[in-house]
Amino acid sequence: MARVDTILANYQSVGQARDVSGRALAIGVILIPPNCYWVAQSEAVSGLTYLTITSLFFNVIFTLLILVGFNALCKRFAQSAALKQGELLTIFLMLCMGSSMTGNGFLLNLVLSLGHASWYATAENEWSKLFSRYLPDWLVVKDKTVLLGFYEGDSSIYLTENINVWLKPLALWSIFTVVLIFVFLCVTVLVRKQWTEREKLSYPIIQLPLVMTRNGTGNKLFSNKLFLLGFGVTAAITIINGLHFYFPVIPNLRIRTNISGLFTQKPWNAIGLMLIAVYPWIVGIVFFIPLDLCFSVWFFYLFTKTQNIMASVGGWHSLPGFPYLYQQTTGGWLGLFLIALWLTRKHLKGVFIQTLRLGLNKSKRHDFSKEPMSSRAALIGLILGLSFLIFFCMAGGMSFWIAFSFFTLLIALETTVTRMRAELGPPNHEFYLVGPGIILATTLGSRRLGRKNLIMLTYLSFTDRAMASHSMPHQLEGFKMAERISMNARRLAVAMMLAVSVGVVFSWWTWLHSAFQKGVAAGFTGYVGIPWESFNRLERWLRSPGHTGYPELGFIGIGLCFSLTMMFLRTRFLWWSLHPVGYALSTSGWLINFIWFSFLLGWIIKWITLKYGGVKASRNAAPFFFGFILGEYTIGCGWNLLGIISGIRPYGFFEG
DSSP: OOOHHHHHTOOOOOOOOOOOHHHHHHHHHOOOOOOHHHHHIIIIOSOOTTTTTSSSHHHHHHHHHHHHHHHHHHHOGGGOOOOHHHHHHHHHHHHHHHHHSSTTTTHHHTTTTOOOOHHTTOOOTTTHHGGGGGGGGGTTTTOOOHHHHHOOOOOOSSSHHHHHHHHHHHHHHHHHHHHHHHHHHHHHHHHHHHHIIOOOOOOOOOOOOOOHTTGGGHHHHHHHHHHHHHHHHHHHHHHHHHHHHHHHSOOOOEEEEEHHHOOOOTGGGGGGOOEEEHHHHHHHTTTSHHHHHHHHHHHHHHHHHHHHHHHHHHHHGSTTTTTTTTHHHHHHHHHHHHHHHHHHHHHHHHHHHHHOOOOOGGGOOOOOOOTSSSSHHHHHHHHHHHHHHHHHHHTTTOHHHHHHHHHHHHHHHHHHHHHHHHHHOOOOOOOOOOOHHHHHHHHHHHHHHHHHHHHHHHHHGTSSSSOOOOSSEEEEEEEEEEEEEETTHHHHHHHHHHHHHHHHHHHHHHHHHHHHHHHHHHHHOTTTTHHHHHHHHHHHHHHHHOOOOOOHHHHHHHHHHHHHHHHHHHHHHOOOOOOOOHHHHHHSTTTHHHHHHHHHHHHHHHHHHHHHHHHHHHHHHHHHHHHHHHHHHHHHHHHHHHHHTSOOOOOOEEEO
């Protein structure tokens, strides 16, 4: 896989950027609220297109394209008003950070949970006796009069009584969230130099925003004939499919078929959901991903289906959870974290020695003058931030060691996802139900954890339920872009944290505004079942407290050993093409059922290109696949906005 610096050689020139500016910050802050509203309307209200479930957020790329187009006009007619590349990328990163707060994999899960236990507590389910009465008043919303408007609608968040009830828990959870993202930023600073400058990870995801913003207009890309061809193909397909959605008489060019119905006899019917679906934008992104990862994703997806079939043949489905795919994924990402930690160990050791001033050879000292913050500030920030998070959870009833273990595992998981994005750039990284809360309950048992720990783990599930839209990968990718075009990384870090703060506030606003208007129960069609998932699990934990799950731990160990073995083989045999990231991505999650075939198709295209054209042909074909991505993004987002603005059910161009 060619490095990003090589691939972008024809599209990017150093020195074209202007530092993070006041007007870039202002534009970013202004654009975050409408983007938050857009994300909430698309993901929660209509539930048809999940804009932030991908590595490249649909809404942010679309907004960046509009900005670049407007900037091209400014360059022609009012050059002094035109934005530089660094300013455009600052806005891009601010929108990524703000949208990640609103996205389906983060704060939306929390806001839907704050009143759930109180609203749905009945005499029959005995939730009040089980856990509702143990919830701190400052942590949740208990006033059923206020919750009536939230769940049933026909009300307004702007009423004084509603604001008074929601303000305190939202303010406290907002502080918690900002501190959590700051902790991730500190970790990013500590690993950035090693991953970016020494290991020179490829950062495939940043390629498109970089070439789009070159010279402030992306003129070299947008005038490329191959780009225009790729854009035209996917734009035309998305236009026709959107018209078919509203006018069924128009033919449908969408390829999306559930082939599970072909397997009706045992043991084949154990295969479960299996879709043949083609998403051009995924095929485009896959073209920039290393060939071995492309192969590994679809190979291990079929491997999981084979496990289901073999379990049916052997009669092992009588064991609850077999073949324990979620546990295999847990072991897989733990293995990836240990691999990343091992590769970064010397760098981290040097940073800690230098930070603690224990003495270090001058030639081995790390230069943090161009880093987002000094190593000492990053380490102190990490310790203070982690202390606050633990104290917050202890105030909610969690014990110190459980809180410490939870956030240690969460940082490990975030670091793993961030490393995965930087090294390999998958279009999605959904690690579903494999987070710290599940690991602690499996390892220690719900009986040993106790009621208050389990309650807090339930409310913290928004941080670890799925990692699709989290912010830490965007932080590291942002600093790589800053290095690429000589931006000021410290100013960029401030811009990103400003975006997080604004994004948190407007995330709360847009959900509460929509909820009190339409009602969560009837007006939110997307992700409304998430709190039921977590609270039903809490109910099971409390009604039937269990001990350590030894079978589950065994399969976590199998996944861990399998990941480490694959990485060992990759270091010993150049021909070994299976990658542990593909194993971790493909054994858990719902979305993999939708995207695996696009991975297969993208792998075939990339393999043929490299086989018969070599690296040169791959580089020359890059504009076509940039267009392939942007064509579907642009028209798909256009259909989505049309539906939201008009109040008509929008065409879901990517329904995960």
